[in-house]
Amino acid sequence: MTFDRRDAIKLAGLSALALNAPATLAAAPRDKWGRGYENQRIPDLGNGTFRNPVISGDRPDPAVLKDGTDYYLTFSSFDSYPGLTIWHSRDLVNWQPRKAALTRNIGSVWAVSLEKHKGRYFLYIPVKASPNDIYVIWADHIDGPWSDPVPLGLHNHIDPCHAVGEDGSRWLFLSGGDRVRLSDDGLSLAGKVEHVYDPWRYPDTWDVEGFSPEGPKIHFHGGWFYMITAVGGTAGPPTGHMVIAARSRSIHGPWEQHPGNPLVRTKSVGEAWWSRGHASLIEAPDGSWWSLYHGFENGYWTLGRQCLLDPVEWTKDGWFRMTGGDLSRPIRKPRGGTALRHGMALSDDFSAPLALGSKWSFFRPAPDEAKRLRVDGGALHFAGKGAAPSSGSPLLLIAGDTSYRFECDIEIAPGGTAGLVLFYDDKLYAGLGFDEKRFVTHQYGIERGRPANPHGRRMRLRVTNRQHIVSYHTSGDGGQTWQRFDRGMEVSGYHHNVRGGFLMLRPGLYSAGPGEAVFRDFRFEALPG
Template sequence: MTLSRRHALQLALAGASVPASAGVAGAPRPGVGLEGQRQADRGDGRYLNPIVAGDHADPTVLKDGADYYMTFSSFQSYPGAVIWHSQDLVNWTPITAALHQPIGTVWAMDLIKHAGRYYLYIPVLQDAGTGIYVIHADNIRGPWSAPIDLKIPGCIDPGHVVGEDGRRYLFVNGGRRVRLSDDGLTTDGQLQANAWTPWQYPKDWVVEMFAPEGPKLFRRGAWFYLISAVGGTAGPPTSHMVTVARSRSVHGPWEDAPNNPIVRTTSIDEPWWSRGHATVVEGPAGDWWMVYHGYENGFRTLGRQALLEPVEWTADGWLRAKGGTLDQPLPKPRGGKPSPAGFALSDDFSSGKLGLQWAFHAPGPDEARRLRFDGPSLVIRGKGRALPDSSPLTCACGDRRYEVTVDLEITGDGHGGLALFYEERGHVGLGFSATQMLTYGYGQEHAWMREPLPATTGTRRVRIRLVNREHIVTWHVSHDGGGTWTQHPWQMEVSGLHHNVFGGFVSLRPALFSAGAGEVRARNFTYRGLPA
């Protein structure tokens, strides 16, 4: 991609660089109009996990003075690598999307600051295998550079550290390490095996697989600490965990904590499953905290959510977790300034920019060309033949119960609609052409359920409402702007649309789609969490 085309793509998708306080439609509106969305802060000095609800896996956290920044694996969603901001570790708001150029499936990143510059080390899965890229910026809000391939194939989960020798290193999965150049933009030497030996759990533990991954390193006093995960990130509820090792040198030898693992789900009855993949960070008042991910019990459809747990240092210099199973509210970190929390997922499309709640699934390099803003509406040009191959525009959410409503207008010979989308094989939804209503159930369009639309209904305009109450999905349709609603005859159960069925590590997300030779105009997308 040439520089001008890349900048064009960035501008077209530029919910990206709007300051968190901008408050314009289509961009994040911190703490405003959250419409029942789940919040961690209890308002009484306590918080209840998750701190960022919904699909926010593999958190990497950077402390930068009084500010904290965090980002998560973004997989096949672009714009990706959305960076969140907080000053109290509990309340977080997205401020920018750092990655716009599609480079593959993005896994667990490392966000760091070195010599006044921000770096994001990005592992990706491509057709040829895995590798690691880097982007950088002088301002956390961007602009961020184009991705640079570090050319270290077969590696994921980079963890950056500056050694006692002043050199920069990336530790990666499987106990390996590579040295970086001083500017952090190329490697300086070969990938080294056996840089550390991942901790081995007892053979009779029920896990997914060994899968040593997610090294995150920091220095405290005379020691380097290496936080890593083993056990596999999904599969059985007892799979994942957090382990600690330390060394006086980045070159080893590393010794394992005597209390490993310091975090692990041990029972299917716990509220959070497969807890692991942690970053350890100092809190605003000098206490210490750990941010990691986990699946909510019974709600793998929401993806791996971001969890915060207090930790303490033992007299002999090891970490001890203090949050138990996270089933109860915990005291908030001391000393942090009040922070805005979350942002409204609803979008009236009046800003002329794509808000940070939106991302294409598996886009091509020119996907933004499919979009145009026309007054208070978003027009999506058709792609593919049906929902699965249309690269739908998705919106991650974190509530067990919610309602989504949108007004759509169909033009041309294609069809489009509203869906709950996990991936190409796992989705449900309703689509409309000029003459028919189409029903997608459990990964396929059911031709036997196609319904002709009478000409008297004004079929090119439709309002769709979906309600998801703890995996029970009900659809309603209106052709008169919401004056009269008709319930769709098929109520769907979607609890199986998650990673342990389809792979991919993502979540079930509301999505707008436009397929075939036509366009879909979307207006008034509204999202609200529903009470129990």
């Protein structure tokens, strides 16, 4: 039996345009990042250069704020709560998570605007709910406490961007080229939605998901207001999503299209990063300029849209351009600033309060979901809910490596079920769990094989995800010896272009049925490749 490149493309779920690409699926080297906690890849190469992504895993729609010598960044968190974790950097390359700004479930959180105005921090938050709306929360310190969300009554728009006009007026720019005026305190509307900009249109021969003008970002620089917009659809064909720009001398327009549109676009499925878009501009400590945006890693839609950093050059005519090319190669870091230790450990010995929001999060939780959790004596006590991961709000992590394994000691209550999962959403997940008599195999979002469980109510489970090939191991003696479970999986199709939802495949824990499951010594390790 032969296996050629055409077969590989089919297995990855790619469109027919890949057949004409000159490069292989693994166009970018996957073994040349720096390494941090638990061998996780990090951007800083330690030699004055960095490699994208700057924050790996599902970090879509980056909203960045420069606050003196500090930089703060957050991302769409969709159905994960606590959500809108704030990340901190002093050099734009090395980032640390701080605290989650949003703790109450108000719906699926899309692209936000993070701003500071007259000493106060604001987050403008679009949600998909019943009805859809845009909320605002505020705080006097970046770590909170943040206010309770206030709905603005904007039911037909997404992707707000806060902007201040030359006359001090406050505005939200919205999807579709619209805007609305805000009150002086930024907490309510002071006018009606109006259409102010018709985005640049790409040739109709390009393969895109749809026009979808979204993610406007307003920046004032050198006497101009610049509006950066995403068009082409955020997923779908790898060549769809792109970055365009326009400018105006006034916040009120008229807007002049950038002569070089689009500024960023994936042109071939062989490039290292697909569907690049939703860009912001930011000034580095050394006065250089950069753009943060998101993209899918070649062949890894399962990791979601990852955060990318692209150098920016201002041109003599007052425009700008991105200079990082396809971002497949190392890039010289901006100078100045202090390099923080990047990322965080994902392992957890449960000896301290659970890091909800910064590390762990629930999927689509009920208002009292956190009451299911109790940390005591080096163990996480996780009350059961529902009958399976689909009905039980699992506890999840964001893992940003293409290969990794995770394991945990699990003890179940009589009648209970618990285990480890790779979870996209409540309709699409994989994993292995057990009750006191049988295993339960989770495949394609359903519960399948039920072989006998020889270990009883306590065992150690391990899940290995090596470039989408998943294997399971079990141990009845605390991990001294392991037995391979007789069921493997391939999960490259567990992603948005199959299921929708704009999510990623995340490792985690679940507890179902009566009583509490007790989780001890959770370990995570990134693997080569």
